Amino acid sequence: MDFGSTGVTGIHVSCVANLRDYFGLARQPVKVHEPYQMLGFVDDDLKDAMGLDVDGFFRRKTLFGFETGNWKEWRTPQGLEVLVPGNFETTVNAEGYILIYPEGDRTAAPSARMPQSGYFFDTIVRQEPIDDEHLNPEDNLEEFQPITAQELAEIAADLEQVGRSGRAVMASLGGTAFGDIALVPAPFLKKPKGIRDISEWYLSTLARRDYIHTVFSRQCEIALQNLEKMHAVIGDRIDAVFVCGTDFGTQTSSFCSESTFRDLYYPYYQQVNRWIHAHTNWKTFKHSCGSVRRFIPAMIEAGFDILNPVQCSATGMAAEELKREYGDKLVFWGGGIDTQKTLPFGTAEEVRKQVLERCRVFSASGGFVFNSVHNIQACTPVENIVAMLDAVHDFNGVPAHA
Numbered sequence: 001m002d003f004g005s006t007g008v009t010g011i012h013v014s015c016v017a018n019l020r021d022y023f024g025l026a027r028q029p030v031k032v033h034e035p036y037q038m039l040g041f042v043d044d045d046l047k048d049a050m051g052l053d054v055d056g057f058f059r060r061k062t063l064f065g066f067e068t069g070n071w072k073e074w075r076t077p078q079g080l081e082v083l084v085p086g087n088f089e090t091t092v093n094a095e096g097y098i099l100i101y102p103e104g105d106r107t108a109a110p111s112a113r114m115p116q117s118g119y120f121f122d123t124i125v126r127q128e129p130i131d132d133e134h135l136n137p138e139d140n141l142e143e144f145q146p147i148t149a150q151e152l153a154e155i156a157a158d159l160e161q162v163g164r165s166g167r168a169v170m171a172s173l174g175g176t177a178f179g180d181i182a183l184v185p186a187p188f189l190k191k192p193k194g195i196r197d198i199s200e201w202y203l204s205t206l207a208r209r210d211y212i213h214t215v216f217s218r219q220c221e222i223a224l225q226n227l228e229k230m231h232a233v234i235g236d237r238i239d240a241v242f243v244c245g246t247d248f249g250t251q252t253s254s255f256c257s258e259s260t261f262r263d264l265y266y267p268y269y270q271q272v273n274r275w276i277h278a279h280t281n282w283k284t285f286k287h288s289c290g291s292v293r294r295f296i297p298a299m300i301e302a303g304f305d306i307l308n309p310v311q312c313s314a315t316g317m318a319a320e321e322l323k324r325e326y327g328d329k330l331v332f333w334g335g336g337i338d339t340q341k342t343l344p345f346g347t348a349e350e351v352r353k354q355v356l357e358r359c360r361v362f363s364a365s366g367g368f369v370f371n372s373v374h375n376i377q378a379c380t381p382v383e384n385i386v387a388m389l390d391a392v393h394d395f396n397g398v399p400a401h402a
Helices: 013-022 044-050 137-141 149-159 198-207 209-234 258-279 293-301 319-326 348-362 382-396
Strands: 032-034 054-058 072-075 081-084 090-092 098-100 112-114 168-172 240-244 283-287 306-308 331-333
Touching (some): 013 044, 013 382, 149 209, 198 209, 209 258, 240 258, 258 283, 319 348
Parallel strands (some): 054 168, 168 240, 240 283, 306 331
Antiparallel strands (some): 072 081
8 A cells, every 4th residue: 555655646745634533643743745735644653554665766856946844834824833844935826826936935936836725736827939940859858857977966865765665666757758748847946938828738739849849858868868877877676667647537538549559659558567677676657647557568568567646436446357368467556545535525434445455456466565646645534544444454354454
């Protein structure tokens, strides 16, 4: 079971605080390690209480371009005292939105906003006018650069603090997220150039495909060089790596055709996976929300070992069918409980029933890491979260909260 090892298997900071209270753990402000989604850091004492099996390794920079560390107090709109990174800088505009700034620089344009009653940030698109005659792929490669000696030293130092518990280690190393729409607007850059509008990017995958191929090709080249350097530092101290979080599915359909997936994304996924499997013992993790069943064969062919979040409520994503067709080829990391309806709005008994059924289906012959369908959102009743945990432990036949 995993909660907290990645930015797509995490827990909203408010729920982390509620869980700490429920289990009677030391009262302390929870650290927001991923400020974009306001995900809370799950400390070892809470991992033990929940019975978790995975530690996460994260690079120091957040999605807003500032590093974690130098923690300071911040009060959420709901009044919860949390700890945020030292360069987490916000203001409130005339409409009441909480604005946050790239690299913590208030002289730059804000890159995201949160409503006064909100729980997480939404990207502010800062698209400069596009001149197709002068588009430069290098502008969309600004964030993909060769890793520095200092960054490698930081990875080596930070790894010393991870994995001591004996849990598996999932690493988010960065650089291999081809077209991840959370990253395209570049909330971490002060003045992003290139194609940065979300709609414009999706249109460009058809209308400017050669441009996108050029971006992906160079990005992949840099990524492979960086992976080689990082592996020399990391070795076998991690078990799996988060390769890409690009979403291809909607609730009922997809963002592109299978042929587009194979033409535009597959070649680069394949290169990354081939390098990892040829040079490391790491397993590779692919995140994509929504109805993605049509892409699963190509994902397997491209070399992915793990699929997340396994959105069983989306069209064509029935748990039994996925397990029957692909259970011998993929690890399903997620799918354990629906986070749109059942976990936040169901009864504890409804939660338990769904968890036990998903465990029965996905765990057959192995190949299942229990996680909810994406992050546990704010306002999820702590009683339901605990009912979920208890159901997993009961299914495994071990004492709850061992």
